[in-house]
Each structure stands twice: as C-alpha cells, then as structure tokens.
Amino acid sequence: MKIEHLVWLRNDLRSLDNPALYHASQQGNVAVVVAVTPQQWAEHNESDAKTGLRAGLIQTLANTLATLGIPLHLIHADTFSQMPDEITDFCLKQGIKHLWFNRDLPIHEKQRDKSVCLSLKNHNIDVHVQGADLIVPQSVLSQQGTPFKVFTPFFKRWVTLLAQQDLTPLPAPESQAEPIDPILLNLDWSKPFREDLWPADQDTAKKRLWQFCHHKERHYQTGRDYPIQPATSTISPYLALGALGPRQCLEAIFYTCDQEEKKWQDSIWLKELAWRDFYRQLMEHFPSLSMNQPFKPNTNFLRWRNNQDEFYAWCEGKTGFPIVDAAMRQLNQTGWMHNRLRMITASFFTKLLFADWRKGEAYFMSKLIDGEFAANNGGWQWSASTGCDAAPYFRVFNPTRQSETYDKAGDFIRRFVPELAELDAKSIHSPSSEQRKRCNYPEPIIDYKPARLAAIDAFHELKML
Numbered sequence: 001m002k003i004e005h006l007v008w009l010r011n012d013l014r015s016l017d018n019p020a021l022y023h024a025s026q027q028g029n030v031a032v033v034v035a036v037t038p039q040q041w042a043e044h045n046e047s048d049a050k051t052g053l054r055a056g057l058i059q060t061l062a063n064t065l066a067t068l069g070i071p072l073h074l075i076h077a078d079t080f081s082q083m084p085d086e087i088t089d090f091c092l093k094q095g096i097k098h099l100w101f102n103r104d105l106p107i108h109e110k111q112r113d114k115s116v117c118l119s120l121k122n123h124n125i126d127v128h129v130q131g132a133d134l135i136v137p138q139s140v141l142s143q144q145g146t147p148f149k150v151f152t153p154f155f156k157r158w159v160t161l162l163a164q165q166d167l168t169p170l171p172a173p174e175s176q177a178e179p180i181d182p183i184l185l186n187l188d189w190s191k192p193f194r195e196d197l198w199p200a201d202q203d204t205a206k207k208r209l210w211q212f213c214h215h216k217e218r219h220y221q222t223g224r225d226y227p228i229q230p231a232t233s234t235i236s237p238y239l240a241l242g243a244l245g246p247r248q249c250l251e252a253i254f255y256t257c258d259q260e261e262k263k264w265q266d267s268i269w270l271k272e273l274a275w276r277d278f279y280r281q282l283m284e285h286f287p288s289l290s291m292n293q294p295f296k297p298n299t300n301f302l303r304w305r306n307n308q309d310e311f312y313a314w315c316e317g318k319t320g321f322p323i324v325d326a327a328m329r330q331l332n333q334t335g336w337m338h339n340r341l342r343m344i345t346a347s348f349f350t351k352l353l354f355a356d357w358r359k360g361e362a363y364f365m366s367k368l369i370d371g372e373f374a375a376n377n378g379g380w381q382w383s384a385s386t387g388c389d390a391a392p393y394f395r396v397f398n399p400t401r402q403s404e405t406y407d408k409a410g411d412f413i414r415r416f417v418p419e420l421a422e423l424d425a426k427s428i429h430s431p432s433s434e435q436r437k438r439c440n441y442p443e444p445i446i447d448y449k450p451a452r453l454a455a456i457d458a459f460h461e462l463k464m465l
Contacts, residue, residue: 003094005097005100006033010035031071035083053241059200066183080108134246138161147281154278163265209235210252216231224268246273314353318442320444331364347383350383353445394459398448
C-alpha cells in the first residue's frame with residue numbers, strides 16, 4: 001500500500017476530532033509519526049507523570065489506528081533542533097509527499113515547525129498546517145484588531161465567534177486497509193504515573209468527559225471550589241496531551257445544556273475552557289511569555305526573597321500551613337492539584353514567601369500530569385500579579401481563611417496530612433504549638449500578617465519607580 005501523506009502528532013494524541021489526521025485521510029492513505037524528545041521535555045520541565053501518560057496514550061492510539069490499517073511510527077531525538085533532519089529523513093525514506101500537522105503556539109514549538117517546513121520545502125515535500133488545538137481556532141481580537149489583555153471582553157468576543165462556526169467534532173479516519181497487527185512500541189523512555197487515576201486511553205477520557213457533563217456540570221459553579229468534593233472534570237491531563245479534542249468538549253456541553261433547557265453560553269465550565277484559549281492565545285501574541293518574562297515588564301524589578309529553606313518546605317508540604325501542605329502533598333503524590341488549591345499555594349509562594357513565581361511555575365510543571373505551558377504560566381502570573389488580567393497586587397490569600405472556607409470539616413487536610421487527622425474541625429486549620437508538637441507537625445515557616453504587608457509594600461515601591 002502506497003502512503004504519501006504523513007501526519008505528525010504532538011500534543012494531539014487522538015484519532016477523533018483531529019484536523020490534521022482527518023483532512024490528510026481525505027486526500028489518500030496516511031501514516032502517523034510521533035517524535036519522542038525526552039531531553040527537550042526535560043528542558044521544558046515536563047513531569048515524569050506526563051511523560052508516562054504520553055507513552056501510554058501513544059501505545060493505545062497505535063492500537064486504535066492499527067484497526068483502521070493506519071501505521072504509527074516513532075522518531076527518537078533528543079531535542080527540537082534535531083527534528084528537521086529526523087522528519088525529512090523519515091519522509092524521504094518512506095516516499096512521503098505531504099506532511100500534515102496541527103499548529104503549536106509556544107515559541108520553541110513554532111521555531112521547530114518553521115525549521116521542519118523549510119527543510120521539507122527544500123526536498124519538494126508539501127506541508128499542510130492545520131489550526132491550533134483551540135476551541136476558537138482563529139485569533140480572538142478586539143474591534144481595533146488587537147489581542148485582548150483582559151479576560152471578560154475576550155470571553156464575550158470568544159462566545160460570539162464560537163456561535164458562528166461549525167462545532168461538530170471531526171470523525172476518525174475511515175479504514176484505509178485491512179487491520180494491521182499493532183506494534184508494541186519502544187517505550188523505554190516512559191515514566192511511572194498514577195494510571196489508576198488517569199488510564200491511558202481515549203475511551204476513558206471520552207467517558208469521563210460525558211459523565212462529568214451529564215452528572216456534575218450543573219453543580220460545577222457551587223462545587224468546584226471544594227477540594228474534597230469530586231466536582232471537577234479531572235480531564236485536564238487528557239486535554240494537555242490532546243487525547244480529547246476541543247470540539248468533543250463542546251459537543252458534551254451543548255448536549256447537556258440542551259437536555260437541561262439552558263443556554264450553553266451560561267455554562268461555567270465553558271468559561272474555564274475559554275480561559276485555556278485565552279492563555280494560549282496570549283502565548284502566541286506576546287512571545288516574551290515563552291521566554292521566562294512577566295507580562296508586566298516593571299515587575300522584573302521586584303526583589304524576590306527566594307529563601308531556599310522556605311522553598312524546600314513549600315515543595316515538600318512542610319510549611320506549617322495545613323491546607324498548603326495538603327495541596328502540595330496531593331501534587332507530589334498524584335501529579336495533580338485541585339484548581340482552588342493551585343491558587344492558594346501559588347499565592348502563598350509569591351505573596352507570603354515572596355518567592356519568584358518562575359521557581360513555582362517550574363516546580364509545578366515538573367510534577368503536574370496536566371502541565372500545559374500556557375495555562376501554568378498564566379495561572380502563576382495571575383497569582384503573582386505580574387501577568388495579564390492578574391489578581392490585584394494587594395489581594396493576598398489568607399491560607400487559614402481559605403482552609404476554613406473550602407475545607408470546613410478538614411477532610412481534605414486529613415487525607416493528605418494524616419498526622420493531623422486526630423484534630424477537630426476547628427483546630428486542624430491552624431493547630432496550636434502544643435498540638436503541632438503532639439502531631440509532629442512543623443510550626444509555620446512565616447508569620448502571615450507581616451509577610452502580607454511586606455509583599456504589598458514591595459508592590460507599592462514598584463509603583464514609585
């Protein structure tokens with residue numbers, strides 16, 4: 001069977017709702033290639049958990065495509081800089097005439113893709129670039145043609161554009177030949193992850209999406225802030241690696257809202273997906289965000305404390321603030337953290353420890369199974385008040401008040417800080433010195449009130465420059 005069309009998959013590891021794969025299959029027989037670049041992933045601080053899930057998803061995708069007669073190949077390289085030669089050599093050896101892929105947005109990925117395109121052009125191989133993995137694939141711009149810097153007007157325009165486009169998920173490719181024997185891929189680069197929490201297959205991801213929309217979406221607004229409740233979708237790892245496509249999420253939202261006779265525009269979960277698009281589009285419009293720079297340049301003059309002992313205590317969940325420690329231990333043990341807790345721990349890190357947000361951002365990426373560069377960067381800069389549409393600098397979360405509000409009975413703390421399990425629902429949020437000694441739990445590493453005032457003063461000084 002002659003194959004002239006090659007589909008290069010990256011963070012879009014799915015057969016359904018995949019523009020590059022679908023449109024290529026409409027032109028002729030296709031093969032799929034995935035590039036394995038462990039050194040590059042390490043340079044981007046991607047976690048072992050994400051690497052492990054990626055490996056599992058690649059294997060299950062290879063099995064799925066094999067039933068359609070579509071082969072999946074792996075290319076092994078150290079870094080993105082090797083991709084032009086690797087992709088070109090593969091195409092020449094296989095007789096490929098057309099390469100297809102979905103566009104990536106961060107600057108290193110864009111540079112990689114540009115170099116690959118130039119190399120293939122020199123060998124008369126056509127490249128077909130499809131839209132980025134966004135819900136609204138085109139740029140969402142203001143009436144003046146400029147990118148939005150505030151989320152609310154972005155969202156209004158985003159919803160308007162969303163209503164104007166075809167939102168039907170693209171089908172999987174049709175079978176192009178007799179099923180082929182699935183190949184057991186060389187995945188010796190894989191890492192361990194919590195497969196009991198996130199099985200590595202598209203069917204599980206799709207089932208979880210629909211179960212969430214059917215049973216939890218209507219309660220999402222009231223339940224999403226309570227980490228002990230199973231009120232969130234937990235599909236973010238699948239979205240990060242593209243095992244689910246954006247139109248698949250929309251299809252589930254539209255169906256659920258129609259069944260409940262409510263407007264899909266009012267879905268709070270839809271707004272969360274819009275935040276994902278917002279941060280990704282910012283990454284494209286403002287390349288400095290991909291270069292370790294704050295959105296607000298003047299915040300480069302902040303004099304972060306960067307106390308190394310406090311940093312390690314935060315990483316290990318030993319700050320002496322129970323909700324912070326529970327959240328960090330959840331991250332370390334599972335590779336995932338509840339969104340409310342991400343805000344609490346990031347605020348604690350940047351505003352109370354007054355540590356450079358870039359160190360926290362990098363640590364999160366090194367642990368998160370759902371780590372997405374744009375969303376993680378956007379969330380950290382929001383918390384640090386250095387980013388686009390960020391929290392006002394004087395907004396500093398009080399971790400004890402947050403704990404009392406969102407983990408009132410202390411059940412989440414008990415799950416991840418078991419040494420405090422014996423404490424009652426009041427004292428577990430801020431144990432006394434005597435209780436800490438009895439439970440072998442540390443004293444707080446900072447004093448909240450002076451730490452808060454010091455952070456606010458630092459931003460005040462910044463305004464004076």
